[in-house]
Structures are given as structure tokens and as C-alpha cells.
Amino acid sequence: MASNSGFERRSVLKGMAAIGAASLGGMAPALAATDTIKIGLVMPKTGPLAFFTEHIPFVLDQVKATYGGQVKSGGKSYAYEIIVRDSQSNPNRAAEVTQDLILNEGVSLIATFATPETVNPVSDQCELNGIPCVSNDAPLEPYFFGRHGDPKKGFDYTYHFFFSGDELVKALLPYWKKLDTNGLVGGLWPNDGDGLAQSKGFPPIIEGAGFKVTDPGRFDMPASNYNSQIGAFKSAGCEIVTGVVPPPEFTTFWNGCAQQGYQPKSVYMGKALEFPMAIAPLGERANGLTTEVWWSSNSPFSSSMTGQSSMQLAQAYEKASGRQWSQPLGFRHSLFEVVFDVLKRAEDPMDTESVKTALAATDLDTIVGHVNFGTGPLPNCSLTPLVIGQWSKGTKYPYDIVIVDNTNFPSIPTGGDPFAIPYS
Known part of the structure; x- marks a missing residue:
């Protein structure tokens, strides 16, 4: 998408207001100038992706304690307001509430997170309307290519930081090689942004490393059962399973494995196994499960x-x-590190073009690593570090994540060695 002037972008915004008034119940865009910076936050507060939002109240309290309701920029203090909208874990709803924030609330910047099903529709609405957007917690490839990004051009207003699918599979390979398996891998990849990206990108890299992949094909969620996929993996003799489904879907899959007597030595499942709340209901059968x-x-x-x-x-x-920490905590915190760093550096934090310029120039050390959108590997993206962990029985909590392979990022310490899932 070619760069446009601020005048052209404002014209687009006004045009969208006319279109959006009908779909948003007659609402008109909030264009009046104020001294309050409005920040939109779109997240899946409800629905199957709600696991991703549990840290937000704590992080917003941190923001309030740090800034006290004021942010300084260009020698001037501004009040700020964070306006939260629930995507309900639905891409269409995510787009609708983003349009509401743009046309009705007059936000200067939107932040979002939690899988391509949230991040992509929010980012698309921001790009279309010329509103800066920063996001994380969706792998780079489904974020960029899922939005039909052109690597030669990139985007104008939307920026993202997280790990990449390529980085993930290259982190899994040395971990798998440390386990005693037959090298046969089953792929549980659904018909969504993450599943499509992994099913296309993972097999060539996995097989190029000497493993063999069994892929039963795409499927829609929610699924009543995973009998056909389990049967395919079991028949092929797969001792490794890799995939990407939300926690409720993994529970269905993992229960089905137990019912069919399928006992792979290693199971990695993106989205599903990052959270203690999702692990706890599995009881003893959580021990040894793999997470990035x-x-x-x-x-x-x-x-x-x-x-x-x-x-x-x-x-x-x-x-x-009173709850156990989990991985999204760092990324919820880092999202607001970037948001307020951008607002502090913007020449005029009330002007979207100024905010966009500051966002593009981000060069910041955060709680999740260094964020610089000029480093790629894709335009408008910044890659963050990734290692491999397994759930192991804990002391304070039933299970803890133990980092078992740091081949690609040795500065991140390991806490143990890889081990096969125990079924006793």
C-alpha cells in the first residue's frame, strides 16, 4: 500500500464516517479536538480466546500507577483515556468495535493482541482508516500475509511484534532431536489463520530436517471430536504431534487420545498450552506437554x-x-510499554500522522526483548525471542513451565532437559 499524505488519510476517514454511520447505528465520527489522548484497546474479553486477556486489569493498574493519568509529550502534559472493546473472540466483531473506536471515539492509537483472529481485522480497519495500530501475540506470517501484505511495500499505519512461525518450527526441531522418537510428526492444523500458515510453512522445514509429516487436512472449529485425526496419527505411528488450537479444542483432542489409547511422546499445541488455567483441568495428563x-x-x-x-x-x-504468572503477561505489559513510548516521542500525540511517524520509529528495550519495526523479517514487524518449554510438576503450583531448549537464544536460561510424556 503506497504512502498517502495526511490530507488524503483524513479524507478517507471522513468518507468512512459516512459509510460507517449506518452500520454503527447512525454514529458520527468524533473529530472534535480535546486535550485527552484516546487509546483504543481491542481484545477477546469473552469467547474461546478469553484466556489471553486475564492480565489486562493488572497491567492497566500498572499503567495508572506509572503515569497517573498523564503522559508528557513535547514538553506538554496530556490526559489519556484507554477505551476497551470486546471482540468476543470473533473477527467480524473485532472489525466492528474497531470501526466504532475510530468513527465514534476519535482514538489517536489502537492497541490489540491475541491471535490473527483478533489482530488482523483490527489492523485492517486501522490501515483502511489511517489510524496507527500496534499489536502483538500473533505469529508474524499470519499477521502479515493473512492481511495480504506485500513484502516490497508493507503497511502504512499498522505495526506488530511477536515470534514468527519460521522461528517457532526452527525452535522445535532441536528440541525434538533431543528426544528419542521415530521422527514421525502428526500435524493438527485447523482452517484458520494460524492453521493455514503452519500447514503451509511447517512441513517443508520439518521434513528438511529429517522428520516425516502426516497431515490429515484442515478442519473447522469447534469440532465435536478429533477421531479422524487421532486415527491418522496412530495409524502412521506418529510419536510427535504439533498443531495450533485453542484450549477447549485441545481438551477435546487430548481426551480423544486417551480414549483411543494413543500415546505420542511429544505434543506441542500452540494457543492451547501456554496457560496454567488451561493446563490445570488436564491433571496428571498435563505433565510433559510442550509449549513455545x-x-x-x-x-x-x-x-x-x-x-x-x-x-x-x-x-x-x-x-x-493470586494466580500463577503466564506468558501473555509479558506481552500485555510490553504492548503498553510501546504505546506510551510512542505517545511520549510523538511531536503531537493528538495527531494520528505524528503518532504513526513515532510508531514506525520505535526502537525500545522491553520486558519481552528489543522492539524495532525496521528489523523485520517482514515489513512493519519486529521479531521477539522464542525458546521451548515443557510443563513439569511444580512446588508452589501444580505445574510450571520449564525451559528445556534454548538453542536459538542461549541468553535465555534453561531449567531442565527435554523428556518424553510420562503416561503412568
Whole structure:
């Protein structure tokens, strides 16, 4: 998408207002100038992706404690307001509430997170309307190519930081090679943004490393059962399973494995196994399950917003919430590190063009690592570190994530060695 002038972008916004008034119940865009910076936050507060939002109240309290309701930019203090909208874990709803924030609330910047089903429709609406957007918690490829991004051009207003699918599969390979398996891998990839990206990108890399992939094909969710996929993996003798489904779907799959007597040695499942809340109901059958680790309490990074180390952030969350830390905590925190860094650097934080310019120039050390949208590997994107962990029986909590392979990021310490799932 070619760059447009601020005048052209404002014209698009006004044009969208006329279109959006009918679909939003006659609402008109909020164009009146104020001294309050409005920040939109779109997230799946309800629905199957709600696991991703549990840290938001704690993080917003941190923001309030740090800034006290004021942000300084260009020698001037501005009040700010964070307006939260629930996507209901639905891409269409995500687009609708984003349009509402743009046309009715007059936001200067929108932040979003939690899988391509949330991030992509929000980013698309922002790009269309010339509103800066920063996001994380969706792999880079489904974020960029799922939005029909052109690597030669990139986007104008939308920026994203997280790990990439290519980085993920290359992190899994050395971990799998440390396990005693037959090298046969079953792929559980649904018919959604993540599933389509992984089913296309993973098999060539996995097989190029000497493994063999069995792929039963795409499927829609929710699924009443996974008997056909389990049967295919079992028949092929797959001792490794990799895939990407939400927690409720994994529970259905994992229960089906038990019913059919299928006992793979290693199971990695994106989306489903990052969270203690999703692991706890599995009981003894959680032991040994594999997760990618985007952030942990042992990550060697600190916050630009509060100065906390990763361990201090995790401990503060546990004390305030009474719940176990989980990986999204670091990324919820880092999202607001970037948001307020951008607003502080913008020449005029009330002007979307100024905010966009500051967002594009982000160069910040955060609690999840360094964020710089000029580093790629795709335009408008910044890659963050990734290692591999397994759930193991804990002391304070029933299960803890133990980092078992850090081949690609040795600065992130391991806490144990890879082990096959115990079925006793």
C-alpha cells in the first residue's frame, strides 16, 4: 500500500464516517479536538480466546500507577483515556468495535493482541482508516500475509511484534532431536489463520530436517471430536504431534487420545498450552506437554515502563491476582510499554500522522526483548525471542513451565532437559 499524505488519510476517514454511520447505528465520527489522548484497546474479553486477556486489569493498574493519568509529550502534559472493546473472540466483531473506536471515539492509537483472529481485522480497519495500530501475540506470517501484505511495500499505519512461525518450527526441531522418537510428526492444523500458515510453512522445514509429516487436512472449529485425526496419527505411528488450537479444542483432542489409547511422546499445541488455567483441568495428563515460550519469569529482560525485571513482574502479578504468572503477561505489559513510548516521542500525540511517524520509529528495550519495526523479517514487524518449554510438576503450583531448549537464544536460561510424556 503506497504512502498517502495526511490530507488524503483524513479524507478517507471522513468518507468512512459516512459509510460507517449506518452500520454503527447512525454514529458520527468524533473529530472534535480535546486535550485527552484516546487509546483504543481491542481484545477477546469473552469467547474461546478469553484466556489471553486475564492480565489486562493488572497491567492497566500498572499503567495508572506509572503515569497517573498523564503522559508528557513535547514538553506538554496530556490526559489519556484507554477505551476497551470486546471482540468476543470473533473477527467480524473485532472489525466492528474497531470501526466504532475510530468513527465514534476519535482514538489517536489502537492497541490489540491475541491471535490473527483478533489482530488482523483490527489492523485492517486501522490501515483502511489511517489510524496507527500496534499489536502483538500473533505469529508474524499470519499477521502479515493473512492481511495480504506485500513484502516490497508493507503497511502504512499498522505495526506488530511477536515470534514468527519460521522461528517457532526452527525452535522445535532441536528440541525434538533431543528426544528419542521415530521422527514421525502428526500435524493438527485447523482452517484458520494460524492453521493455514503452519500447514503451509511447517512441513517443508520439518521434513528438511529429517522428520516425516502426516497431515490429515484442515478442519473447522469447534469440532465435536478429533477421531479422524487421532486415527491418522496412530495409524502412521506418529510419536510427535504439533498443531495450533485453542484450549477447549485441545481438551477435546487430548481426551480423544486417551480414549483411543494413543500415546505420542511429544505434543506441542500452540494457543492451547501456554496457560496454567488451561493446563490445570488436564491433571496428571498435563505433565510433559510442550509449549513455545515467548516470555517467562526467567527471561533476561526488564520493563522500560516500570523498571521491573521479568521475575519482579511475575511476582507482582501473582501477589496482586493470586494466580500463577503466564506468558501473555509479558506481552500485555510490553504492548503498553510501546504505546506510551510512542505517545511520549510523538511531536503531537493528538495527531494520528505524528503518532504513526513515532510508531514506525520505535526502537525500545522491553520486558519481552528489543522492539524495532525496521528489523523485520517482514515489513512493519519486529521479531521477539522464542525458546521451548515443557510443563513439569511444580512446588508452589501444580505445574510450571520449564525451559528445556534454548538453542536459538542461549541468553535465555534453561531449567531442565527435554523428556518424553510420562503416561503412568
